[in-house]
Amino acid sequence: MTKKFVLSLMMISTVGLVSVSCSRAEGDPEFTEQSFNSNGDSQTSTADSNDTVQSDSEDIVEHIHEEFGTINTDIQALGCVKASTKQENSVNLGLDKKDEFLAKCAAxxxxxxxxxQxxxxxxxxxxxFSCTYGSDQEHVLVHPDESTWKYPIEAVKVIKDLQAKGISVAMIYNWWRPEPYNKNVGGAAGRHPFGTSVDVRFSSNSQANIAFKELCKMRKNGRIRAIGHYGSSSLHIGVGDKTANTWGKYCN
Structure with missing residues (x-):
């Protein structure tokens, strides 16, 4: 099977993913998120949560690329949207706070x-990332709004609790993913750009399924708000996502 054929097949599969539906949890409390708009200015999210529901399937695109590294290179070669000066400034503002964030997380x-990670x-x-921000940009993303830091830190605590139950975790590979980098990797607009969630890879699909069941319990108890199952060994853990739902797989 040639690489071009596989790439075409995955592109077709990606289009089909748009039909994936998500259920919105009933009785969700009001929730405000802080993000940065396309110009890099601080803003409060006022988008309808239905927009997030409809776009969640788009986020699976990046995880397809993550699973098939050889395809990822081909897709990246197609080009990207370059970050504006304001967007680069937002990223660099977060970069300046890297040590502060890591110290707080460690504590x-x-x-x-x-x-x-x-x-x-x-x-x-x-x-x-390099196409978006330039090859000289350090490969680091820290949300410059310190009020969002509680979400990834809580995600680390969640991961540690999963490990305590014997679940094998391989890596964290997404936290804050600002625009236009988020769009360039095919990410949904209503999740990672707000810094309220992380993506986690487990050691196997079966370990991810076990983790999913535990995360469903946490969601029922109000500890996390959203869970995404990418049909692989990866899960989205939405600690503070505006839209409280599950997609890809549903909690019983």
């Missing part, structure tokens, strides 16, 4: 090694 998670964007999308 609240008993010096967890997972903290360092929060600030490193998806390694498989490095070419897209």
């Amino acid at each position: 609240q998670t008993n010096n967890s090694a997972w903290c360092s 929060l600030v490193r964007p998806n390694p498989s999308s490095y070419n897209t």
Whole structure:
């Protein structure tokens, strides 16, 4: 099977993913998120949560690329949207706070090694990152709004609790994913750009399925708001996502 054929097949599959539907949880409390708009200015999200529901399937695109590294390179070669000066400034503002964030994360998670993975964007999308921000940009993303830091730090605590139950976790590969980098990797607009969630890869599909069941319990208890199942060994953990739902797989 040639690479071009596989690429075409995955593109067709990606289009089909748009039909994936999500259920919105009933009785969701009001929730406000802080993000940065396309110009890099701070803003409060006022988008209808239905927009997030409809776009969640788009986020699966990046995870297809993550699973098939050889395809990822081909897709990245198609080009990207370059970050504006304001968008670059937002990224650099977060970069200046890297040590502060890592210190806070370490202090609240008993010096967890997972903290360092929060600030490193998806390694498989490095070419897209460089295309977006330039090859000289350090491969680090820290949300400059410190009020969002509680979400990834809580995610680390969630991961540690999953490990305590014997679940094998391989890596964290997404936290804050601002625009236009988020769009360039095919990400949904209503999740990672707000810094309220992380993506986690487990050691196997079966371990991810076990973790999903535990996360469903946490969601029922109000500890997290959203869970995404990518049909692989990867899960989206939406600690503070505006839209409280599940997609890809549903909690019983």
